[in-house]
Amino acid sequence: MKTYFAESDFQLYLADVLDALDEIPAESVDVIFADPPYNLSNGGITCRSGRMVSVNKGEWDVSRGVETDYDFHKQWIVKCRKILKENGTIWISGTYHSIYACGFALQTSGYQIINDICWYKPNAPPNLSTKYFTASHETLLWARKSTKSRHKFNYNLMKSRDWNGDQLKIPGKQMRSVWSIPSPKPEEKTQGKHPTQKPIKLLSRVILSSSDVGDLILDPFTGSSTTGLVAVANGRRFIGIDNNSDFLDLSIRRYKEMKAASEVP
């Protein structure tokens, strides 16, 4: 595994995620944020090392695809548990296509789910099919290594902020498990497109609620590294993994742009 980019607070690895996770020291990471790919076995996505093969054998084999996806999720989730500190926590985001496999994998791997968060998108696009409810949320899972862990939660910070514009946050009251945050607007994607780019407001809540300044944050499916930008902007250190160098190049541009902007006197 080769380091693709390295500054003291921002490191990127170009690698298969399962390989890269083997290289991270055990018990070294404070918080993991993971936005794994959806529908692996339908999209023909393949992982290296023969661990994951593309399957798309028709409708009769739907459950085979589901279980192949599960095997992959189980593998990276187990590896993440090894590199997480005793009191560290993991976040996983997804829609119903992947989140049930991931949640179940967490629970069968010894993690304890602390919260599941419903991220409500008030600007979700309308549904053209008229055959179901308009999908307008994603789920975030937040889990700790075990029931014995003493995980970190910045309770007062979460409670006191009004989280500008969240219609569900009652000022001065506790932050709840349903968050109203718009999907990223085009102007936030200044450096190009990423299929599932998450809004900065969402990652800010994740990072600020569950880590402190100086903590080490890992994103195993980093993409354009919104997680890393938010981490660094808030004084955390970041490691990102991706198997696509285009996304990592985009990550580097975004990182440098942010650093340049913060050096303005």
Add this chain to the structure above:
Amino acid sequence: MKTYFAESDFQLYLADVLDALDEIPAESVDVIFADPPYNLSNGGITCRSGRMVSVNKGEWDVSRGVETDYDFHKQWIVKCRKILKENGTIWISGTYHSIYACGFALQTSGYQIINDICWYKPNAPPNLSTKYFTASHETLLWARKSTKSRHKFNYNLMKSRDWNGDQLKIPGKQMRSVWSIPSPKPEEKTQGKHPTQKPIKLLSRVILSSSDVGDLILDPFTGSSTTGLVAVANGRRFIGIDNNSDFLDLSIRRYKEMKAASEVP
């Protein structure tokens, strides 16, 4: 299996759920609504017929408990698929304790998830521990038998109603996957308590969105039968299953009370 109560539109069975589901004719049910018990293996709950045994062997065995729960959920979910009509659908509700096992079991059993719904409870009780976000929602899964099914969805009814008091429903716009509905208040529990009684407003959306007048609705964990009351009140037929006769007695009282009220001239 013995019928515990039977009217033309409201039937109750006192039985183990796995036994009872074997007795329902194949392809006979339009909609299933299931609110399965949480944390089966922690509470020492046991199912008859040796299919489910209590396990509580300490923390080292957490994953054993998770997988025992999964086995149970998988069994009733598979049986439900047999009795569902070709174009029928199933709803499953739960918190993160059970919903990931149920969602994964749906996906591995050939169902296709149509929507996952976030039921936001604006009156959720506070979090006293201050160690995590205030749990203030539950999840509902809605699935059809396969990707080939032509399931029923009363789109225009859902869109046109304003769903009195839901701060997230925009009048005249499509109904979304996040619903704001308060938890039942004490006055709704006129006939006693049930641990996880669901609000009538919630069940109304479920029944009205996915079934028509005359359809057959089944609740395999019926408890005090809020599902049945809403079904019958809207002209549907209902079958409820529970292994607790106290809950079934309560169901009968609520049914008769409702019938009496509707007969007033």
Add this chain to the structure above:
DNA sequence: TATAAAGGTGAATCCGCAC
């Protein structure tokens, strides 16, 4: 009499302290 303000109650979980 109706509405508003003020006050009391209860729920679940974590933590520290005494032993």
Add this chain to the structure above:
DNA sequence: AGTGCGGATTCACCTTTAT
């Protein structure tokens, strides 16, 4: 070091008092 007790925490809802 393991056990167990008690205090602290918050907010919806109900009751009481005031306007």
